[in-house]
Amino acid sequence: MDGQYLPMSEAKLSVLDWGFLHSDATYDTVHVWNGRFFRLDLHLDRFFRGMEKLRMKLPYNRTEIEKILSTCVALSGHKSAYVEMICTRGGSPTFSRDPRQSENRFIAFAVPFGSVANKEQLERGLHVAISNTVRIPPRSIDPTIKNYHWLDLVKGLFDAYDYGAETALIVDINDNIAEGPGFNVFTVKDGCLKTPAYGVLAGITRQTVFDLCDELSLSVSAGDIDRNELKGADEVFITSTAGGIMPVSKIDETVIGDGKVAALTRQLTDLYWEKHADPAWSTAVNYA
Ligand code: PLP
Numbered sequence: 104m105d106g107q108y109l110p111m112s113e114a115k116l117s118v119l120d121w122g123f124l125h126s127d128a129t130y131d132t133v134h135v136w137n138g139r140f141f142r143l144d145l146h147l148d149r150f151f152r153g154m155e156k157l158r159m160k161l162p163y164n165r166t167e168i169e170k171i172l173s174t175c176v177a178l179s180g181h182k183s184a185y186v187e188m189i190c191t192r193g194g195s196p197t198f199s200r201d202p203r204q205s206e207n208r209f210i211a212f213a214v215p216f217g218s219v220a221n222k223e224q225l226e227r228g229l230h231v232a233i234s235n236t237v238r239i240p241p242r243s244i245d246p247t248i249k250n251y252h253w254l255d256l257v258k259g260l261f262d263a264y265d266y267g268a269e270t271a272l273i274v275d276i277n278d279n280i281a282e283g284p285g286f287n288v289f290t291v292k293d294g295c296l297k298t299p300a301y302g303v304l305a306g307i308t309r310q311t312v313f314d315l316c317d318e319l320s321l322s323v324s325a326g327d328i329d330r331n332e333l334k335g336a337d338e339v340f341i342t343s344t345a346g347g348i349m350p351v352s353k354i355d356e357t358v359i360g361d362g363k364v365a366a367l368t369r370q371l372t373d374l375y376w377e378k379h380a381d382p383a384w385s386t387a388v389n390y391a
Contacts, residue, residue: 122191218346228352
């Protein structure tokens with residue numbers, strides 16, 4: 104940050120930054136697995152698109168940001184990492200309330216790879232609760248801009264914990280399933296996959312599932328999914344950079360399928376991890 108590489112403990116942000124004060128920021132998170140970035144181009148595309156929509160500008164171009172991210176990983180020494188790039192509105196040197204006067208700020212960091220689901224949950228499937236909390240609608244915040252408007256998702260998480268579940272899905276304004284804290288969701292029914300279309304982040308892992316389905320000649324679509332359709336699915340899984348494709352075995356009190364990680368979820372998960380070594384899907388970190 105501010106043109107320097109620092110240990111995480113020394114990376115500090117001004118409390119006057121609008122990223123902190125108003126959640127006025129966009130970000131992206133890419134992961135590194137066995138020394139290789141996974142689908143870095145797609146993450147950079149999304150990051151630059153978000154900045155453009157928010158009318159933010161940085162003094163770095165795409166190649167420079169790519170180099171900064173690689174250097175963060177190399178300095179951290181991590182072979183598997185969670186790498187975040189952030190652009191905040193920053194602040195105005197004259198304390199102007201006009202966002203056009205702000206000096207936008209770039210921050211990037213690399214920390215050890217983390218997952219939504221732990222090892223046990225990956226083996227048996229997650230227990231998810233559907234919260235009545237409504238995801239902030241697209242007319243308020245464009246969900247394709249990756250953002251920190253998470254109060255709805257965090258409320259959903261507390262609702263899920265109160266219920267005795269491990270994580271949450273929250274709904275859109277029409278009470279259809281939207282997404283969860285840091286992940287998209289898919290159903291499998293009679294061999295066809297489906298994921299919510301409205302009011303969700305276009306996740307890179309979600310896109311990856313579309314690409315893997317294409318390769319496997321599986322039918323996949325985006326559209327409304329209500330609570331009954333979700334609970335009546337043969338298989339359900341969630342997708343995130345933080346963990347990849349992760350099985351769900353129970354939603355509220357409903358056991359999904361036979362309650363075990365099922366065939367298509369397994370096949371897609373295996374192929375997803377295989378792609379991490381494929382140069383068409385991944386880029387080597389420069390540790391030199
Ligand atoms: N939805 C939300 C709200 C998220 O924050 C994230 C990731 O952080 C996702 C979905 C999954 O997106 P991706 O697959 O790009 O990690």
